[in-house]
Amino acid sequence: MNDLGVLLRPRLLSFKNGSASQTAGSRRIRYLLFTGMGLAFWVGAFLIFYRVLTYFQGVEEFGDILARKLLSMVLLTFFSLLLFSSTVTSLSKLYLSRDLMLVHSMPVSGGKIFLARWLESIVDSSWMVILFSLPVFLSYGIVYQAGPFFYMTAGMALLPLCVIASALSALAVVVAAVLLPAGRIRTVFVFFGLLMIIALILVFRLMRPERLVNPETFATLVLYLREMGAPGSPLLPITWALDSLNAALSGFKGEAIFHLALAWSCAAALSFVLIRIAGKIYSLGYTKAQTTVTRLFPLRAGLSGNRHRFFERFSGPAWAFAVKEFRIFFRDQTQWPQLFLIAALILIYLYNFSVLPLGHTAIQTIYLQNLFAFLNMGLAAFVLTAIAARFVYPAVSCEGDAFWIVRSAPLSLRAFLWVKFTVYFLPLLLLSEILIVSSNILLQVTPFMMVLSVVTVFLMVPGVVALGVGLGAAYPDFRSENPAQSVTSFGGLLFMLLAAGFIAVVIVLEAGPVYAVLMAGFRGRSLSGLQLVWLVVSFTLVLVLCILAVILPMRFGERRLAG
Amino acid sequence: MIALTNLTKRYGRLVAVDRLNIAVAKGEIFGFIGPNGAGKTTTIRMMAGVLNPTEGAVLIGGVAMASDPVAAKRVIGFIPDRPFLYEKLTGMEFMRFSADLYGVGNGIFQKKAEGLLIQFSLYDWADQLIEAYSHGMKQRLVIASALLHDPRVIIVDEPMVGLDPAGIRMVKDLLRELAGKGTTIFMSTHTLEIAEDLCDRIGIIHRGRLVALGTTGDLRGTARLIEGDLEEVFLRLTGKETP
Numbered sequence: 143m144n145d146l147g148v149l150l151r152p153r154l155l156s157f158k159n160g161s162a163s164q165t166a167g168s169r170r171i172r173y174l175l176f177t178g179m180g181l182a183f184w185v186g187a188f189l190i191f192y193r194v195l196t197y198f199q200g201v202e203e204f205g206d207i208l209a210r211k212l213l214s215m216v217l218l219t220f221f222s223l224l225l226f227s228s229t230v231t232s233l234s235k236l237y238l239s240r241d242l243m244l245v246h247s248m249p250v251s252g253g254k255i256f257l258a259r260w261l262e263s264i265v266d267s268s269w270m271v272i273l274f275s276l277p278v279f280l281s282y283g284i285v286y287q288a289g290p291f292f293y294m295t296a297g298m299a300l301l302p303l304c305v306i307a308s309a310l311s312a313l314a315v316v317v318a319a320v321l322l323p324a325g326r327i328r329t330v331f332v333f334f335g336l337l338m339i340i341a342l343i344l345v346f347r348l349m350r351p352e353r354l355v356n357p358e359t360f361a362t363l364v365l366y367l368r369e370m371g372a373p374g375s376p377l378l379p380i381t382w383a384l385d386s387l388n389a390a391l392s393g394f395k396g397e398a399i400f401h402l403a404l405a406w407s408c409a410a411a412l413s414f415v416l417i418r419i420a421g422k423i424y425s426l427g428y429t430k431a432q433t434t435v436t437r438l439f440p441l442r443a444g445l446s447g448n449r450h451r452f453f454e455r456f457s458g459p460a461w462a463f464a465v466k467e468f469r470i471f472f473r474d475q476t477q478w479p480q481l482f483l484i485a486a487l488i489l490i491y492l493y494n495f496s497v498l499p500l501g502h503t504a505i506q507t508i509y510l511q512n513l514f515a516f517l518n519m520g521l522a523a524f525v526l527t528a529i530a531a532r533f534v535y536p537a538v539s540c541e542g543d544a545f546w547i548v549r550s551a552p553l554s555l556r557a558f559l560w561v562k563f564t565v566y567f568l569p570l571l572l573l574s575e576i577l578i579v580s581s582n583i584l585l586q587v588t589p590f591m592m593v594l595s596v597v598t599v600f601l602m603v604p605g606v607v608a609l610g611v612g613l614g615a616a617y618p619d620f621r622s623e624n625p626a627q628s629v630t631s632f633g634g635l636l637f638m639l640l641a642a643g644f645i646a647v648v649i650v651l652e653a654g655p656v657y658a659v660l661m662a663g664f665r666g667r668s669l670s671g672l673q674l675v676w677l678v679v680s681f682t683l684v685l686v687l688c689i690l691a692v693i694l695p696m697r698f699g700e701r702r703l704a705g
Numbered sequence: 706m707i708a709l710t711n712l713t714k715r716y717g718r719l720v721a722v723d724r725l726n727i728a729v730a731k732g733e734i735f736g737f738i739g740p741n742g743a744g745k746t747t748t749i750r751m752m753a754g755v756l757n758p759t760e761g762a763v764l765i766g767g768v769a770m771a772s773d774p775v776a777a778k779r780v781i782g783f784i785p786d787r788p789f790l791y792e793k794l795t796g797m798e799f800m801r802f803s804a805d806l807y808g809v810g811n812g813i814f815q816k817k818a819e820g821l822l823i824q825f826s827l828y829d830w831a832d833q834l835i836e837a838y839s840h841g842m843k844q845r846l847v848i849a850s851a852l853l854h855d856p857r858v859i860i861v862d863e864p865m866v867g868l869d870p871a872g873i874r875m876v877k878d879l880l881r882e883l884a885g886k887g888t889t890i891f892m893s894t895h896t897l898e899i900a901e902d903l904c905d906r907i908g909i910i911h912r913g914r915l916v917a918l919g920t921t922g923d924l925r926g927t928a929r930l931i932e933g934d935l936e937e938v939f940l941r942l943t944g945k946e947t948p
Contacts, residue, residue: 462805543789549755552779
């Protein structure tokens, strides 16, 4: 037990000393930003669930079934997130952390090292899911007027779910580390985790919630709702958690405690099995993981310094960095699953447009099509922001410890940042335009809306990419073991806030004049003089804003990086 | 060829390097020694343009690092103390990357890169990803890539760390040969035998200040020692003498 405490102490001390490396001012700003964003998300989630549950309560007969089905979907989502998060966290904690070499050289058994790391992994992979599940349970408690027993049950049901998810993930990781070829562990598990997320998204998407607004499918929906009322498998941890929560909501304390006991006993048994197995094989797997990474696809034969004759005409520092950027991006096997995930998300995005119930609403179709097309510009830009947050924002941090090469190279930081900008701008522009054009074709929008969307996205993409590169340069994290995670840092959140604000302002500036143009078109009238002035001023402001969104963050990033 | 004028670096209230004044002539091998935390690496990083000084100036071949960093860096071959590289590139690709950075033409690149890789016993590994290299191999690759553009100035931080005895011998011979051809070398090291063996002049830095500068004989005088090697001089001047 003493060894375990010693092994966990550096983590606790690092947490305690973490803020000491920041100035009081920056610490305050960071706390405010994180708290503000967390609170906004928390309140938002609470309001949405509260609204939905209140609505369900008004639906005769099916209201309760819907609410409980929603709860089971929420628990399924939480459990899937926990499984995914635990897999990635335990893999990193158990096999990839930089301090493992030091820890394994200490006179402590492999089993104890495993236990300490696993405990850290449970906390790291669960805290956020627990925190953001609270508004959901709070809304259920308030809508169903549940007492303190329900809230206690919610807490007591979530904890074993976290332990079970973490134990299952750690068990899979520990066993795989022994069975898989050395050096393959990381790639395979990131694939596994992300495939799970894609599967989850597809399953939710294929439920086709849009059918709810289509009265023609109601005959089958009645059957569907009856099916939804059926209990889940009694062998699944989610069922125990769901049953205990349902029982607590209905006031059946004994039943709730029984299901909680099932969940806790499973968590305890799994922990016991995991610790016994890991005690035997963890050290073996760790040794295997130290072997050099083997590639899924070998490099082509021949000295790769040779270049095709076409490329020989290009040279110079900027070219050197651009080539380096492409090579590293595509050789990093951990990037591939992320690309698959993006492809899956885009397919779902486009599929959503193809199933929009445009013909089944009372609102004029052409109006709705153009409204969706307009909102689609913002939505596509938000998708772009999410992708930029994953790939563009960490681009500077990805230089890592090799950043000395950039600093000592005969290339200005400005040129270096513009290389980064160019490398990410072109593919993201292409992606955004494909997204907007295909969704507009599915929506069958007017030529005016098509041109407007294409031009607006063309103007917004450089701004979002520059915000990513600039803020990534202003708040780099060269020491991170996984720079992709830097998006959850202060700078990453600032990037997302500013990018979202930038997109929102552009859309708001365009909304008024575009509405005037559309309405004038529908009514067969021409625009008035005032409307024309409004149109010109708004679009000029959009242009100025888009230019500033490129220049200012790039300058800010350069100045901070040089400092 | 190298001139440091009142070079100062402060981190908040801590003065890491305090008004350093050093001039190194063309073809000279200058050794820079000092205890841990004395300010050696900070000085070297400022000279290489990796860190900006708080005050003072770095002149490389008459070009001020502050006003024209790109031109100043073009004549430098920088070898850091820890060989952090782009792990997903192969050795040869990293050489190509360095060649493009420093404007080594396509015509001469292949022959030159292969020659250096053979010299540093890396040719058989040239098409392997750097992540598969050992620490010593990475260190050798950094040195090889730093020599690719025939730098007029070599700034090197702890050049022998991670090298095997054969590697150390090879690097020592190479540095001597380069200095003989007019390359200026500024080298920080903890290995006093190497400094004594290789350097024309030595500067001792302690708590950010230059406490002694000159040949080993000059330093002995500064330390008021009639005889004794560089180690004794160093311990005396840095106050680390055992009683």
